[in-house]
Amino acid sequence: MNVSHLALEDNHTITQRILDEVRDILLESLTADLITELVDRDMDAMEQATQHLLRLVGGRLMATLVEVSVLRHVGPPPNCAQCNRPMRLVDRRRERKMHGLVGDFAYSRPYFHCRACGDGLAPDDERFGVGALSYTPALSRVAAAQAVDVPFERAARKLSETLGADFCEADVYRAVESLGAVAETEIQAEMATPAAPPPAPDGDTLVMGMDGTTSHIEGAWHEVKVGVVGTLGPETKRDPTTDRELFAVKNPMYCAAANTEADAFMPRFLWLARQAGQGHPALRRVVFINDGGPWIWTRASQLDQEGVERIEILDYFHVTEHVWRVAGAFFGPQSLDAHAWVRPVLENLLDHGPEPLLQALNALRPRTKDQKDELRKATGYFSDHREHMRYPQYMDMKLPIASGIVEATCRSVVCQRTKGAGMRWSRMGAQAVLNLRCFYLSSHDRWRNFFDHRPLRNAPRVALIRRDAQDAA
Ligand SMILES: [Zn+2]
Structure with missing residues (x-):
């Protein structure tokens, strides 16, 4: 016309x-x-x-x-x-x-x-609101929603199947790469200077944790760090393994950084916590739950906020693993004697906290070098974490004692998308996908907010980032 x-x-x-x-x-x-x-x-x-x-x-x-x-x-x-x-x-x-x-x-x-x-x-x-891409904003968004879940080639096939036209892997990759780069720029800017005060949290308690896993980035296996922050309670649920009532986690939000040092990761984690309401005066309590990674514990105090109680919890299942390792060294792995020693130790840990465990370790008399080493490691580990093992208190407060939410974050945010057979990533390519995947998994609002302000407009004019992420399978 x-x-x-x-x-x-x-x-x-x-x-x-x-x-x-x-x-x-x-x-x-x-x-x-x-x-x-x-x-x-x-x-x-x-x-x-x-x-x-x-x-x-x-x-x-x-x-x-x-x-x-x-x-x-x-x-x-x-x-x-x-x-x-x-x-x-x-x-x-x-x-x-x-x-x-x-x-x-x-x-x-x-x-x-x-x-x-x-x-x-x-x-x-x-x-x-269009950038340099050949995809419209709406198509880019739909392509990204596919590619945060499955490899680019499969995302292109899903688009072709759904929309009844041909879409190619390279274009889907370009859309994700551009959008993910815009997301990274926005996150970096917000990390440096928050644009607005933190929103009110959904409840008075936040639960959060960090962890690391690996992906194949720029020719080698590198660590990818993840963070999760959610609201804890006031709704409760019944824990199927312990049959006790505990607060349910609501609205988890995620962040991830490819190939990043702990100090460089912290601003991103603090940015995420802020999105969930950290820093808002309505917040009363922060529950920080993790496994034993030392880089995590030494940085927890960065979350301090006046008038907010910080409770740090060491994942109970990591504790049991350490206890079993000691028992194996002293009584033989999986032996009856090992079981006989471990059972009361763990029961006491849940009923009375860390002191009986430290006493039980103290009562052991090492005879071999292996026993001496295990005992020294365990004593050091449990002494360091004594204040993170107040399990009876946590259970009375209906707090979680297992870091399932953090481990699930590693799996769902990182492993399921970046560790498929033969997947090789550039750092920017991995970060682009991780950013969008974090938005997508965090909540519908997070994803929608990102796309509502026309991110393609700010996408790099030409593909600045070399296409060297390949994902087979
Ligand atoms: Zn000019």
């Missing part, structure tokens, strides 16, 4: 024109011959033909809406973002092709150029 005159028409006329055009497309495509052919075929053929038709209609509708919008927003030449000089109109109608969620289409818009620094700009693209 020639839309140039539509810019001046009223909305009613435009609507009528668009409806006319849809009718024309249907009349053009849905010929008597096609209908004759389809009615003799099965429902799959009918539906695929209908989907194809709807994509044609969708693409034409998008093209019309976009072109009318372009014509209605003619403005003066913009100033160059690099050098701030006025830019020159070089093309009144530069064409751009898009792959969209509802169909493919092309549109034309004015294109400006900066003579001084060579920069080019189409202000309408900025207004539409």
Whole structure:
């Protein structure tokens, strides 16, 4: 359709024109011959033909809406973002092709150029919230929602299956890479200078933890650190293993960083905690639950907030593993004597806290070097964590004593997506996927908030990041 005159028409006329055009497309495509052919075929053929038709209609509708919008927003030449000089109109109608969620289409818009620094700009693209990608924002979002779950090649196949058109792995990868890079820029900016005060937490208690796992990044296995923060209670649930009542975790939120040192990870974790309400005056208590990783415990105090109680809990199952290792060294692994020693030690730990355990260790008399080493390690570990093993108190307070939420975070955020057979990542590629996956798994709001402010607009203009993440399988 020639839309140039539509810019001046009223909305009613435009609507009528668009409806006319849809009718024309249907009349053009849905010929008597096609209908004759389809009615003799099965429902799959009918539906695929209908989907194809709807994509044609969708693409034409998008093209019309976009072109009318372009014509209605003619403005003066913009100033160059690099050098701030006025830019020159070089093309009144530069064409751009898009792959969209509802169909493919092309549109034309004015294109400006900066003579001084060579920069080019189409202000309408900025207004539409599109970046350099060939995917529309809606298609990028849907592609990303697939690719946070499955390898890029499979995400492309799922898109093709669902939308009834061809989508390729490279384009899906580019969409994720760009969006993930924008997410990283936003996270870094928020880490440095929070834009707003922390939101009110969903309850008065937050539960949080950190851990590390690995992924194959830039040619070797590197640590990926994860963090999780959720609200604890006031709803309770029954723990199936201990049959006791404890507070349920609500609205967990996640963050992850590929190949990062502990000190570099902490600002990201603090940023996450802040998103969940850390720093808000309504917060009363922070429960920090973890396994024994020393880098985690030494940094817990960074979460301190005035008037907020911080309770640190050592994962009970890591404790039992250590107790069993000592028993194995002294009484033989899995021996009856080992069982006889371990059972009361663990029962006392749950009923009376860490002191009976430390006394039981104290009463052991090592005879071999192996026993001496195990005892020294265990005594050191349990003495360091004495104040993190007040299990009777935690259970009275209905707090969790196992770090299941943290371990589940490692698995669900990192391992399930980045550790498939043959997966190799660049650091930026891994970080891009991890950022989006964290948003996606955190909550629908987190994901929607990110996409609501048109992230593609800020995506790198050209693919800055080399495509060297490959995921097979
Ligand atoms: Zn310039």
